[in-house]
Structure formats: structure tokens, C-alpha cells
Amino acid sequence: MTKTAAIIGGGVIGGGWAARFVLNGWDVQIFDPDPQAERKIAEVMDNARRSLPGLTDVALPPEGTITFCATIAEAVTGAAWIQESVPERIEIKHTTFAEIQAACAADAVIGSSTSGFKPSELQQGAARPEQIMVAHPFNPVYLLPLIELVTTNADATLVETAKKLLTSLGMHPLHLKKEIDAHVADRFLEAVWREALWLVKDGIATTEEIDDAIRYGFGIRWAQMGLFETYRVAGGEAGMKHFMAQFGPCLTAPWTKLMDVPDFTEELVDLIAGQSDAQSGHHSIRELERIRDNNLVTMMRGLKAQDWGAGALLNAQEAQMRKGTVHGAVAADLPADALVETAHRTVPLDWTDYNGHMTESRYLQAFADATDRFMQIIGCDAEYIKSGGSYFTAETHIRHLDEVHAGATITIRTRVVMGAGKKMHLFHEMQEGERMLATGEHFLLHVSLKTRKPTPPAAHIEEALTRFATGHAGLPVPKGIGRAIGTK
Template sequence: MTRKATIIGGGVIGGGWAARFLLNGWDVAVFDPDPQAERKINEVLANARRALPSLSDVPMPPEGKLTFADTMAEAVEGSEYVQESVSERIELKHKVYAQLQQANPGILIGSSTSGFKASDLQQGSPAPENIIVAHPFNPVYLLPLSEVSGSPKNTAETVEKTVQIMKDIGMFPLVIRHEIDAFLGNRFLEAVWREALWMLKDGVATTEEIDESIRMGFGLRWGQMGLFETYRIAGGEAGMRHFMAQFGPALKWPWTKLMDVPEFNDELVDLVANQSDAQSGMYGIRELERIRDQNLVGFLRSLKDSNWGAGKVLREHDERRRDAWQASLPAIASGPSADPLVMAHLQVLPGWIDYNGHMTESRYLFAASETCDAFLRLIGADMDYVAGGHSYYTAESHIMHLDEAKLGDRLTGTVQVLGHDEKRLHLFFRIMKGDVAVATVEQMLLHVDMKAGKAVAAPAKILNIVGPIAEAHKGLEKPAAVGRYVGQRKG
């Protein structure tokens, strides 16, 4: 049964939440009186569709259904969860909760608030236990952190339900131990923001120079190791105690102005806005979002490969969805046929094109390899399996180039199982641009004992997954390219 979430407020954050739920298979109803809300959310969703599938090594679930409701009561009907993302005005949030709880008093409401405590949000509510903070970071559809913060009025069951919903959509729910204004992440950001504004006002640096100091230096470290683990390394072999002894005295030095803020006036606004326009004004907001998303995908994929930080969250989400997918295999196999499995989502990048502006030959094979690797992970022949001494080796490949792919094109890799036995996998890959196949690859793989250097039978745990897929694919039409030799005429 498809699950449903309601999004109240269709701005940048609300749109990100809608995309996160939709792409994880939930139906989503949105309420926002802004006449531009539908356009804005669909633009955010378009960016999410480009980015989020690139982080997954398991087929994405069918996208949920997106609807726009005329009333809150209509939006919340049939939902198990509401994410409130309206403006940071406490009186507006109270008004929204009153209307939501009038329509459905038992509904769980998570707030995207950047700073209000749950106890602030719950004031005047007839069911305060059902209102809790679930604070994300932008872009919501890529960054996994959700700060979950409740009050004494929230039961342990409410907190756990919120945590589980966050996990179900691939988030990392960080439960805040004690109520605190702005939670954890925003308190760090506020400190850095205040110091940055002082440096601007005092003429020490420009917006671009401050950003360069972050993205060329400590920002890269923080993205993988945070603050304390980074400083532990800085302490060398003696560790954190040595670091504290070495740099502790600096806490008394007048390096920062964190206890003070520059006056907020038109002069400060103009200073920041004008420098920001000079730094980034040549890009539109959607273009900046796509650049940001592409960079984040690359960084997150690297973390995923090393099973570290946010990459570990992505792996765990894949594992949960892989388990659910594998549990559905008997039902897939019992039908007369099944579609080829969608295993990879790719985009043609600048380094992929040749002097003609088309995707270069090696990248067609790369796309098929990515599709094959994702399939092998799905059936259990992943890197942990390889570390154990066994793997599938490619014995033969036949590629056909059917159409052109150009810079920026979105590609999908599918796999059809043509046959298998204990030692062999006979697969057919299609690299698709929309509904058009730009290339096909027929491939034979052998299951190998790497230490012995010879083909051996695959274990039952792999064959038990491959078998139902192959059985389901028997009903598919045999591709015309199967068994062709190089230079064979068509027809």
C-alpha cells in the first residue's frame, strides 16, 4: 500500500521535502496558497529527479503521486505524516497546527523550523504530543540530516515514529538530547555567519574570499569528519589531548566577535547583496542549484564508496530497499513477465564527450559497466563479496552503438537476464535516452574463485536471487541484437 505525506508550505524547503518523499515512493499532497507554488515545486522536483537517483545502487521505487490541495483538510486526508514548512513566524505556525489538528487531531506533524523549540510550537495545541521538530538542511532531497527535537510532551513513541519515517525516506534522524534554540547545525552556522558579517563590515574580506576559505579548506574536512574528528587528527599521534593543550590558550585570544553582531541596517544589506551579486549573479538560481547538486552527488558518492559519514546513510538506505526488493522477487517471478530492471541513472558530463560533442566510445561501455555493477550489488555480489574471494568476471561483450548522446543528456541503464546457470550470467544491457536506446551490450559473465583463478559455482544465496529474475524475464521478447556478430547486416 502506498504511503502518503502532506507538505504544508511549498517553498524551497517544502519542495525539497515533497521531492524526497515522492522519489522514495510516497504519495504527496501539498497545500500552499501561493499561486506559484505548483511551478516552484515542480522545478525543485525536476532537479531532484536529476540528482537523487544517482546516489542509489538499488532501483528507485515507482515515484509517488503529487497533488495540490485547495484546503489543509483536503491535503491531510489519508496522510500518516505532515511536514510543515511555512515561514518562521510562530503565530502562523500555531494557526497552521490548529487547522491541521481540527481536520485530523491524531496526525503526526513535523516542523521544518530553523530555530523554534518544540515546546514553543506546541503552545495552545489540543494535541501537543503530535507536534515535533524535524529540521532538514537544503537541499532536502540530497542532504540526509534531519534534526529531530521534541519536548517533554512528546512521547517516546512519537519520537520513534518520526525517526522511522525519516529513515524510510533515506534521512539521518539526529535526535536532540535537550531542547535548545536553533538545535545543533544552525547554532554552528549562526556563529560562522556572525563572524563572516563582521569580516565583511570591517573590510577584512569579501563574500567570495570568505567562501573560498571554506570550500578550499576546512569545509572539505568537515564534510567527511566534522569538527572533533578533524581536530583529533590535528593533534597527531598524541590525539585530542595534545590538540587541546596546543590550541586551548587560543580560546582566550580576541580572534572572534561571536558575542557581538554588526548592526543590521541598509548599509549592511547592500554590502552583502552587492558582493554576492558580483560573485554569483551570472548564474540563475536553478542553474546554481544544479551545479550544487552535481557537486554534492560526486562528494556523496565518494563517501558512499568508502562507507563513511553521509555515505554510510546512503548505503544503509540502499540495504533496506534492497531487502524489500528481494522480498518481492517471488511475486515478480509468479507473473507472466517483468520489465527489464532499471539499475543505473547517469548524465553525460563534460569529460565524457569527444571532439564531435558526442559521448565517447569508452563511456558507452562505462554506462553498461555501471549498470552491471549495480545489478551485481543487487544480487549480493558486492564489494564485501569480492573481499571474500569471489566475483563475476566479464568473459565476452558485444556493444552496438545505436544513437548519439550529448553533453547533459540523462541516461538510464537497464538489464535483462537472458539466461544463467551455476557459473554463468548471460545479460543484456540497454543504455536509454528517454525511450530511445543509444547503445546495447550483450555480456557473458563467469563466477570466479579469484584465489584459484578459475570459474566455480555461485552460492545458493546469489542463485536464489538471480533465479526468480531470470524466470520473470523469460516472458520478455528476445532482443534482436542477441547473438549478432560484428559486421552482421541488419535484417
């Protein structure tokens, strides 16, 4: 049975909520008096459809429907979850909650996206104050999983319902049982923001320099391990107590504009160290370091694919490393009668599977990257592709000969089996030292990106390809070439 959610206020946050529900199979009923609401939410939905399904390796359920309603009463009718995302003015929120509760079911969850108001403030004058709770998300709501669920004076059954529903949407309800202005996460953001404003105002750093300090440093650590677990690792084998003993006294130093700090007492040290032990004490410091490193590699490789932040630094480093090596060469620099080295790299942590060795898809990626490098060597580079020509892979055959583990340094050498006209037939050999790990045989056709049909390549590309094909024809025929899967 399809569930229904109501979204009251379809701005950036409300639209994100709508996308999270719809793409997880819920029907959504929206009220927003803005005449541009449908357009804005349609644009949010386009972005969400592009990104959210890629987070999971299991297909999301069929999309729910979106209905735009003329009144709040119409929107909340039949809704199991009602999310208020109206402007941050308490009188507007009180009026909105009154209209919601006049028409909604008594057992529906009413969540507020407020970033600043406490539940007790939202509940003032409400017909059923125990029905209203804070469910504060982070933008983009359809991707970021954290929800600060603040439940002062809330109905216990509704709280459990809210937690289960949020979890079913792939979100993490951080249940705060004691209310405070701005909840938890925004208080951290406010502290950093305030300090950043002082640094800019005092001429210490520019806005870009401050952003670089976050995205190239502690921001990456925080993204996967938070604050206290990051510092626990920084304490080394001695743990959190050692870290606090070493850095705790700095809290009294005049470093920041935020000088209202708790007294640094043994009781405070024991309290935080004890909570830290309960949080992650079941891992040794070495295990935590490996978990941290795995997470950092995965995140930074993701950024690398987008050429953004820390990933852009890695791409720039690679470009520099290629200069003056075979991996920066073009066809004219290389002998025609020798295999072409198209990859020499370390197998990253996130390329391994549950068997502890390189997963099947990564062999294909490694060989595909080698093909891309060979294309660059013969002149089919980014500029050429931009002009309208490229190669499309038509057939691939991979032989898995030996295990490859994370950290292995692999080299791929490429032979041109055939290179004439529209056709390019490559045979890649992947090795670790002298050990043959795998081979990849690939047949490609040159195409026009305008017509998407086979077409002859530019003369300089065909010349370079033919040169290698002629030179490689005199080499010994490798084992496994031309193989296909079959039964005797």
C-alpha cells in the same frame, strides 16, 4: 500499502520534503495557497528526479503521487506524516497547527521545518502539544540527509515513529532531547556567518575569499568528519587531549568577535576528550586518517567531475601538467609507427571494490578515458564535438589479465587497428611497468550529433586517423586482439 504524507507550505523546503517522500514511494498531499505552487514544486521534482536516484545502487520504489488540496483539512486527512513549512512567524504557525490538529489523526507525526522556534513555543495553545515536534531539514531536502529532530514534551511513541520514518527515507534524524534557540547546526552556521560579516565589514577579506577559505579547506574536512573528529585526527597519536592542550588556550585570544567562551578547565577537557573517545576511540589514529583520506578523495573527485570548487583546482592542475608532455600533444607531434600513450595515471582510492582491486567498471572508464584522449589527439576535441561531430562506441571487449590495486601507476598505450571512413577500431593495452594488466578493444563509428546517424568525419580527423592506422599496421600483432568470449 502506500503511505501518505501531507506538506503544508510548498516553498523551497516544502517542495524538497515532497520530493523526498514521493521519490521514496509515498503519496503526498500538498496545501499551499500560492497560485504558483504547482509550478514551483514541479520544478523541484524535476531536479530531484535527476539527482536523488543516483545516490543509491538499488532502484528507488515506484514514485508516489502528488495531490494539491484546497484546504489544510483535506491535505492532512489520512496522512501518517504532516510537515509544516509555513513562514517563520509564530502566529501563522499556531493557526496552522490548530487547523492541522482539527482534522488529522491523533497518531500522525506533525513535524515543523522551523529553523529557529523551539518545540515548546510551537506547542503553545495546541490541542495535542505532544504531537508536535521540530523536524528541521537542510536544503536541498531531497539530497541532504540531516534532520534535527527536537522533541520537547513529545509523545515517546511518536518520536520513535518519526525516527523510523525518517531513517526509511534515507535521512539521519539527529535527536535533540533538550531544546535551544536555532537548534544545533544553525547555531554553528550563525557563528560562522557573523564572523564572516565582520571580516567583510573590516576589509579583511572579500566574500569570495571567505568562500574560498571554506570550500578549499576546512569545509571539505567537516563534510565527511565533522568538527570534533577532525580535531581528534589533528591531535595525532596523542589524541584529543593533546589537541585541546595545544589549541585550547587560543580560545582566550582576541581572534574573533565571539568571545563568550566557557572556562578552559581540566573538567571541560576531560568531558570533551571522553566523548571523543566514545565517538571514535575504537579506531586508531592511522585508521581514522585512512578513513578521512578515502572520504576526501571520493568527495574531491566528485567535485572534479563537476569542475567545481576544489575539483576545478584539480582540473586546472592537470591541464598545467599536460603541457609540454605527450599527454598534451596532437597527432602531428607523434610518430605514426609507435603506439600512442593515451593515459598515465594513478589508480584512485575509490576505484577499488570489495576484493581489494580495481572494479570492473573502472577498467572500462580507464579505457574510455584513453579513447577520449585519442580522439583529442586526432582532432575530435571539444570544439569539434561542439560543431556537431563525434564518435560513438558500438562494441567493446575487455580482457582482465592481472590485478590492479589503488595507488598503482598505470599506463595505457593505444593502437589503431583500423581507421578509415566512419570507422575507428582501437586496441588499448594497460600496463604497470612491464606487467600487462588488461586490454580493451573498442569499435567506434563517427556520427553526426544532429542526425545521430553515422557520417564521415572531417578531413583533418580522417587524415590523422589514417596516418596512425597505416603506421601501426607494421607493428607486431598483439596477443588477444580480435578475441571474443566463447566455449570450446
